Structure formats: structure tokens, C-alpha cells
Amino acid sequence: MKLHEYQSKQLFARHGIPVPQGIVVENAAAAREAARALGLPVVIKAQVLVGGRGKAGGVKLAHTLDEAEELADRILSMSIKGLPVRRVLVDSAADIRGEIYLGAVIDRALRRVVLMASSAGGVDIEEVAAKTPEKIVRVAVDPFIGLPEYLARDVAVAIGLPREHWSEFIKIARGLVEAFHAYDASLAEINPLALVAADGHLRLLALDGKMVIDDNALFRHPELAAMRDPDEESEAERKARAADLNYVSLDGDIGCLVNGAGLAMATLDIIQHFGGRPANFLDVAGGAKADKVAAALRILLADPKVKVVLFNIFGGITRCDEVARGIVQAIEEIKPSVPMVARITGTNKEEGDRILASANLITAESAAEAAQKAIALARAAA
Ligand code: GDP
Ligand code: MN
Numbered sequence: 001m002k003l004h005e006y007q008s009k010q011l012f013a014r015h016g017i018p019v020p021q022g023i024v025v026e027n028a029a030a031a032r033e034a035a036r037a038l039g040l041p042v043v044i045k046a047q048v049l050v051g052g053r054g055k056a057g058g059v060k061l062a063h064t065l066d067e068a069e070e071l072a073d074r075i076l077s078m079s080i081k082g083l084p085v086r087r088v089l090v091d092s093a094a095d096i097r098g099e100i101y102l103g104a105v106i107d108r109a110l111r112r113v114v115l116m117a118s119s120a121g122g123v124d125i126e127e128v129a130a131k132t133p134e135k136i137v138r139v140a141v142d143p144f145i146g147l148p149e150y151l152a153r154d155v156a157v158a159i160g161l162p163r164e165h166w167s168e169f170i171k172i173a174r175g176l177v178e179a180f181h182a183y184d185a186s187l188a189e190i191n192p193l194a195l196v197a198a199d200g201h202l203r204l205l206a207l208d209g210k211m212v213i214d215d216n217a218l219f220r221h222p223e224l225a226a227m228r229d230p231d232e233e234s235e236a237e238r239k240a241r242a243a244d245l246n247y248v249s250l251d252g253d254i255g256c257l258v259n260g261a262g263l264a265m266a267t268l269d270i271i272q273h274f275g276g277r278p279a280n281f282l283d284v285a286g287g288a289k290a291d292k293v294a295a296a297l298r299i300l301l302a303d304p305k306v307k308v309v310l311f312n313i314f315g316g317i318t319r320c321d322e323v324a325r326g327i328v329q330a331i332e333e334i335k336p337s338v339p340m341v342a343r344i345t346g347t348n349k350e351e352g353d354r355i356l357a358s359a360n361l362i363t364a365e366s367a368a369e370a371a372q373k374a375i376a377l378a379r380a381a382a
Contacts, residue, residue, distance in 0.1 A: 252277025
């Protein structure tokens, strides 16, 4: 789950990271009041869950109250990369003298949280990584020790930060890693961590914030779960989550209904292997019972890209005949107009196959055979 900039910055602040004390508003008049309360100039920032808002015109400086109101009005009527702007953050404008990138991510190869920093902040870090990878400094964080002071200092030195800012930087870097762990994040990022001029001296301030929380850990963080922005998800993803299905939309034409995440991944690979394109990843977790299969089937069939549905089911604790009955019941309820191929194996397979064959489903003995049949049907429909 992605958090908005203002939410991420609130969480960062709890871990000692200095952030501007901004105000989130939903209309232009409130933006004017916020600007008056904060003092001019201010920045008006679109709160949408995509990167590159600055480049898209979603971050603007206002020098007067009229301008703050006008810009807020304009930004609130925008859509950025397809997402409507429903809120803007009004922050006191900073006098920026330098921009650093600082982020904590999971490095799967290292099996560690890695802290990344670069003096080339502000811009897309992906661009820096592609063009000048030497400008990115990385250190792995030990899960038991966290980020010790000496490592954070090494990073400050490596990005060429002047000595007088080391202690501020160390506090911020350690705070970021702490926040990453405390909220079960998969990403925590400050870009830019800016050197700003105020009262005649320079200090570090987190001007932007981004956090992605691991959905599987949200049960531990009801406060964060409540922060979810419904715009983040598509209709299908929302329904899938409500039905407790693991669903990811893809851009092919073969709708996949599978039990078990591993088998679902393997199914995508098999389809790809035979030259087909899956329309989704879908794991009907926890025993493929009729109501769940029906919910999953409805989600697949609501997707106009889907030209054929492929069931790939392993009956273990939930037996094949039970699953087959679930599938048949779901089909009777929904009456799909696309062809369906089913491969079902495991406990009580013969009984399962008999039930499926009686329901006008195309059956297959192996996943490979099922995938090839589904691909042929998808081609015929195209
Ligand atoms: P993003 O484009 O979505 O990453 O949004 P950011 O919050 O990072 O803002 C983009 C850019 O706007 C920053 O890199 C800064 O250069 C600029 N910016 C953001 N806040 C301020 C501010 O308070 N004052 C000034 N002068 N520029 C700002
Ligand atoms: Mn940014």
C-alpha cells in the first residue's frame, strides 16, 4: 500500500526527521487560509500516489495568497498520470541550496534492507541509477543492529556532504531506517532531502516523502490501513481484496484462476512459454470454495481483455471434487460467455474431472495442455 507524501512525512517526523509543518486541504479557499497561517511564500503540492508530480505541474510555488488560491484551484482540477488530485499539501516554501536522495529499500539478492543515498537528488533516482550509477551510495542494514552511527556517517562522507551536516544526516538516516522497520515498509524515501537556507544558516529538511507499506503486515498497523487511498486501487483490485483474493491485473487475454501463489506464478510462466499472454495473476487463497471461486470468476469476467478463462487447480486439503463443485456452482450463477479450460489434479481428481466435464468445461490433463488449449481459444477469439 502506498502512502501519500503528507502521510509519509508525518510518519517520518515521529522518528526525528525534520519535515515542513504543512497543511493538507481539499479546496482552494482552504489553501488560501493555510498559506495565511503558514506565511508566504508556500508550495502547493498535489497529493497523488505517483512520482514525478513536479514535472507534471503538480508542485508550484505561490508568493501571494491570491496565487496560492489560484494554483491550488488549478492543481485540484488536474489528473496526474490518470489519478485525480483530490488534496493538496500546502508547505512553507524552502530556500533550496542542494538536493540529496535518501531511500531505504529491500534488496532481495542481499536479503537486507539497503540504504541508498546520492548527492544527485531531486530528480528521478532511476535516471541517476541508469546514467551515473557511481553517484549512488549503498549500505546494507543488519536486521538486528539497524543502521549504526558509523555506517550512516560513512554514507554522509561518500556523498560528499559537508562535515557540519553529518550529525543531522546521521539522525535522519537512522530515523528513516527506524521508520522503515517500525511500519513494515517495503520502501521509505526522501527525495529531496534538501539543504535549505533559513535564519542565515543551512540545514537539512525532508521536502518530499514516499512510503510503501507491505500489505501483508497491515494487520499490525490498523492506523496505517485506515490511511489507504481508494484511488490507489482499480475496481477489480478493490473487490479482490474484499474477497481475500490475491489479484494482480496484467495486460494479456487469458484470465487465470489458480489456487496457491506458487502455482499461479508457474501458470503465468507456462502460458508465456507457449506464446500466450495472461490477463492476470490470481490466487484463490485458502481452499477454493464455491463463493470464493464465484467472486474470482466475476472479477475475471468483468475484465473486457479476458477472452478465455483457465482454471489451474491443485486439490490438496480442499479436494478436487469440492473445488469442481465450486467451479460449476460459480458458472451456473454467472453464466460466462467466454470459453473455459480447466486442469485439476490432486485428491479425488477423477470425481473432479467428471463434475467439470458435465458442466461443459474443456478439461486438460496437464498444465501445459491446458495452457495450449487456452491460447488457441484466445487466438480464435481475437
Ligand atoms: P515529485 O516531483 O513528485 O518528486 O515532488 P517533490 O516534492 O520532490 O517536488 C519536486 C521539486 O519541487 C523538488 O525537487 C524541488 O526542486 C521543488 N520543490 C519542492 N518543495 C519546494 C520548496 O519548498 N521550495 C522550492 N523552491 N522548491 C521546492
Ligand atoms: Mn520528489
